[in-house]
Amino acid sequence: MTDPDHTSVRPVPGEMRPWSDLDGPIGPFGGAAALRLLEDVLPRGGRWLIAGPHADAVLTLAQERSESLTVLIRAASDGETTSTRFPTGLDIAIGALDGLSPEDGAFDVVLAADGLDRVLTPDSADLAWPERLDLLRSLANDGATIVVGLGNEFALATLLDARVARDRHGDEEWRPIHSDTERPCSLGQFVDALAERGLTPSSTWTTFGPQAQPGLIASADAAGSARPDRFLANAATAAVRATRSPLLALPDEALSTAARAGALPTVADGFLAIIGGDAASTAHAPTEAYGSTGDESAWTARREGNGADATWLLSDATGAEQRVPGGRTVESELRELAEREDVPGFRAYAQRLGEWTRTLPDHVGPLTLDSLVRDGNTFVDTHVGGPAHEESARDMAVAAAWFRFQDRLLAQHRRHPWPPWVVGSELVGIWSSMAGVATDADSLESARVLADSLAGPTPDIVDARTALADRDEAAKQLFEANGHIFGLERTIGFRDKQLLTREKRIRKLHKDLQKVEKIRNHPAYRTLRKAAKVREPRKFAAAVKKKAGTRLRGR
Template sequence: MSDLQVVLGEMQPWTDSTDHRPALAALLADALPSERRTLIVGPHSRPLISAVLDRAADTTVLVRSVSDAEELAAEFGDRLQVVAGALDGLQAEPFQVVVAADGLDRVLGYDSGDLSWTERLQTLTALAAPDAVVVLALQNEFSLLNLLDSRPADQRHGDDEWRPLHDDPTRPVSVDQFASALPWTAQLYADFGSRAFVAAEVAAAARPGELPTRLAVDALDAADVPVLSPIADGVDSAARAGLLSAIPTGWIAICGMHAEHDLYAQTGPSVLTADKTPTGWQTSITGGTSPADGLLFDPPVVPAKVPDGTSVESALIRLAAAEDVPAFRKLAARLGEWAADSPVVLRWDDVVIDGESFAHGVSPWVTEEPTDSADLLAAAWYRFHDRLIGQHRRHPWPPWMVGDDLVSTWMSMSGIELPEPVQATSPDTPPASAGHVARGKELAAALAGVLETREHAAADVRTALADAERARQELFELRGHVFGLERTLGFRNKAMKTRENRIRELRTQLQKVTADHNRIRGSRTYALSRVVFHAAQIRKPRVVARKVARRVRKR
């Protein structure tokens, strides 16, 4: 175990927790030089510290938490010099590499001076050599995730996240102010939820549906923050205005060195890197095949070159909002022909329009077992259904045509004619869906689970309000339907009562008539009438008289 040094500003009991960020580790691996005397300022994840430690010659880490410092000293031993205290309490010779990837918000303690952001930067600059490589992060107050956060200000940070207030007038609040405030020439990256890092100039040039925008949406959707409205709408609006670099969760500056790639993004268990070219993106992905929920993460299926175009989902949503069904049908038919030999689980938000054809994006998820192309096509349409109908976007189809019916319609547009559904055997049993649609629904659900996006989390407030309004409308309609049924049942009940009274009256009359009939049949008059009746039927009186005389004589 290495010696633990304590300087002014240490905090105990205290801990600053930080999650591992593979995309940031990949960025630092490209940006940091090797065999340099290095200082790590602020809380960082253990894997990130280990990655920096493997490249540096002599590494010192400064954390304000004494308990965190003790754990680091016990874990890394003599390889790491651990200092517990505040930034303004550290006195040391200038370092050749300074890493402050957590920013300057969690570097001061209770005993530290009330330093502004500029004064903290000056203190950090004093610890860096003139030719040092400095990595510095800054949280963005104007981030889209911060603006859409539905929690009030007093609930966004707990007691274990002591941070200074961001009302400091010297604190940069834009990417240009951040670059101007630094004493070094810097390469800036937009940080989207610590899962995607895009070069600032590339992010500023990105438009809706393009690769940086799609990765920014996925990264922000994975953040565990309750939001007021869908993230994708805000990101697309910012990209349409050329402001994608203005709304990330933060920025990270690399000074004195230059990172190799324009884009670093966490995708599944691996990290995707991409470089902008005149015709598209040159991509590379690390990691091996990894199974998850019936799917496989298979990096080799990601194409080395991805066209620089918009996604199919953006085009479909635009056509649906414009109610241009013929153009939607035409595009769906082209997708059905193209998707016949797809090697991956299709996602229209990751399929790129490439001229008159299409191209796969950077999604590496495939099925474990061989799957019919119609099932993959159904999975893509079901995912599109959840993102179109679930977010209450405009479309030309009737509101009651949702679920399997709407997906089946889109499948038929793509050239897949599904069999008629089997009817239910009882009123409580729903009709069985076609096989392709049912399998596509399973694949879409499995894909949504492994992507770690907000699709499986709680809905945003706007969507929840729209769902509540739709439920309220359905409740009003159902109440009207129930009222109509109750009124009909009331009329039928009255009719049945009238019929019952009439039946009782007829039954009483029948009893009276039956009693009168029985009384008549028992009278002598009725008996005499019957004799007369039978006598009138005699056609040969002489024969009858002889027979009667014969019986009389016998008696």
């Protein structure tokens, strides 16, 4: 039994030293969304076992609800860290799952939400995933509440992972069963593997986002009925974009296609199965989605109605409720009009949007078209939680929303009817004027800064499609530049020939000038020049004769 006055630390066979799952690249399982789900499904009282690395918040929840709590951690350093953080009330077993003895069993609640990938060590037997599940099952009482997680090897983030296999499953992660052929690779296989061992789930969930800190947890039924450009599909896309792995492409288009096919659970990042659980999880109008916001607070959502256009009722961390229509976002409808090159339709839609914004106060919070949903003749902002932003002038917020729309449109390489030389502030000015918002250079610059602050961190994505498109564009520009260079070289050649011809003419003129100068310097030329001035030869001859006579007489 757990001593409530202090935390005990005991080794069991298979401890790993040196090693750390808490400080590793994946980290412990937790996050606001996961914690909110566990609060709803886990019962109170009884003996608890937590197998694998879990966040401190999960341990705190388990400590508050359990009568005794055993935590199985395979890394010695993680066990020491946990004992420091929780000095009382825990029984920490450092080692592998197969190192626990049968005497440690008979648990009323078994929590392995992190999955069964990080519960064995190199000293453990070579156990396949079903054998690990058998070990976990043997430690639980009949009728116990069991929470089991599974990472999806067919997840979209895994398929788009830019790293080679040896880097995805290297020493820093040490996942020895990544090539286990008996490991379930779909939600159906996961449920069947549990049912074969008498562990029929009372509810199944899909997780989206980083493996250990999912940003969205949705029921399998809700994820299967999600459709593109609607609330749940957009929340899944936002969660997957927060993945910590480098991706070959943005996941938006692939997730949208999966949602259109009703296959969103197939490409989820992971699965959670609840066996047993609190009655609240199956109450009338159950919660069907748990999400986390940028400020690490959680929200919950439940559907009102069925079908793709079902309305969602959201509750944030404060308990405030918000109704989210089941329609598509403003961004998706404007993007469709742009791809169809329907400029009149785009202008009319922007005008309706502008009329709605003019009903807002003079100073508003951030407006993002990817969170606005049209509801009849009005629009509803479905943004929930997130980091706090200062209010800004309404017109600036509208212009910033158009900047963000343009950034997302270009990032996804979508078609649109506007020429490339107007893309940027000029195009945002055009769209803003469609919405009835007057802009100038200064206001557009401020809106650009506001839009950048709303964009958040840039995901580590080496977009292969973008790289190939950039390569083709670079090849096109190189071809055009070579043609331009050829034209310039040809023009220069013509100019060289013209200059050569002029040079020859100048040289000939120089020679002719030299000849003229030589003649002008000859005495005969000077005599002839003077003779050319004689207009009356007889008078000139008489004057010469007179002059000559005078000189002769003077001698």
